[in-house]
Amino acid sequence: MAIGRNDYEERKEARIDRLNDMATALNIESNQKLKRAEKLSERFYMGQPIIVGHHSEKSARNTQKKMWATAEKALDLQDKADVLAAKAEAATQNTAISSDDPDAMDKLEAKLAKLEQNQEFMKAANAHWRKHKTMKGFRDITDEGAAKIDEQMKTAYMWVQKNGPCESFRLSNNNANIKRLKDRLAQLQALDEMPAGEISFDGGKIIVDIDENRVKICFDERQGDEKTAVLKGRGFKWSRNNQCWQRLRTKNALWAAKRICGVSDNAGDFEEAHIEKD
Numbered sequence: 001m002a003i004g005r006n007d008y009e010e011r012k013e014a015r016i017d018r019l020n021d022m023a024t025a026l027n028i029e030s031n032q033k034l035k036r037a038e039k040l041s042e043r044f045y046m047g048q049p050i051i052v053g054h055h056s057e058k059s060a061r062n063t064q065k066k067m068w069a070t071a072e073k074a075l076d077l078q079d080k081a082d083v084l085a086a087k088a089e090a091a092t093q094n095t096a097i098s099s100d101d102p103d104a105m106d107k108l109e110a111k112l113a114k115l116e117q118n119q120e121f122m123k124a125a126n127a128h129w130r131k132h133k134t135m136k137g138f139r140d141i142t143d144e145g146a147a148k149i150d151e152q153m154k155t156a157y158m159w160v161q162k163n164g165p166c167e168s169f170r171l172s173n174n175n176a177n178i179k180r181l182k183d184r185l186a187q188l189q190a191l192d193e194m195p196a197g198e199i200s201f202d203g204g205k206i207i208v209d210i211d212e213n214r215v216k217i218c219f220d221e222r223q224g225d226e227k228t229a230v231l232k233g234r235g236f237k238w239s240r241n242n243q244c245w246q247r248l249r250t251k252n253a254l255w256a257a258k259r260i261c262g263v264s265d266n267a268g269d270f271e272e273a274h275i276e277k278d
Helices: 007-047 057-093 104-132 143-154 158-163 168-192 225-233 251-261
Strands: 197-201 204-209 214-219 237-239 244-248 275-277
Touching: 007 057, 104 158, 104 168, 143 158, 204 251, 214 251, 225 251, 244 251
Parallel strands: none
Antiparallel strands: 197 204, 197 275, 204 214, 214 244, 237 244
């Protein structure tokens, strides 16, 4: 299945653009502050001292204080700009498949297929070597490529010479990645079977939002420090945009939300009368 651009990817790019824009704005402000500090420093050109007791002493000290404060602010802004730029770069380089991506299952299945194909290829290559003691004639390998592998095998460890050019650790690592992807696909499949809906409780409601892939707790009133600590301890974070506490949509997240809000464990199948379905 061909995977094109989706809303998640557009939101990711928009976030990167926002980070870069904020970093640029902070850089500009930092440079302005630095120029202001340099302008203030002109009063002390060539090491002009502050003359104690002179009528200019108070003004000079205020200027010096303002100069250092402005320079410090410029450096602080530059540090913040560097942090934002680093976050933008990290987001750009990040190729991990996020569970928030609506195409996550398709992408994971495509990645799994490549890993399984690679596993089969390595096993077949080793089997060919054990039978012929050469890679010549093996599929997808030219005679020149086979000759290079054969030459490398002459100086390889004895167990490699015995088993084949694809070392056992490569097969084990690849197999572990296959298992990891299969487990993650199973988790996403379980999420697909988790319906959207709302559970009302005294003081608010719990929302399972499939579109945003979040379990949300929306309270009618602001919570105190004790309840806030409980929410954070359970992995929930305050969303200013949604005006609610939320975390990634999982069965554990829903279980935690119900515990926090005093909702019965049975109120989770979205079949009871007080639950609104999408």
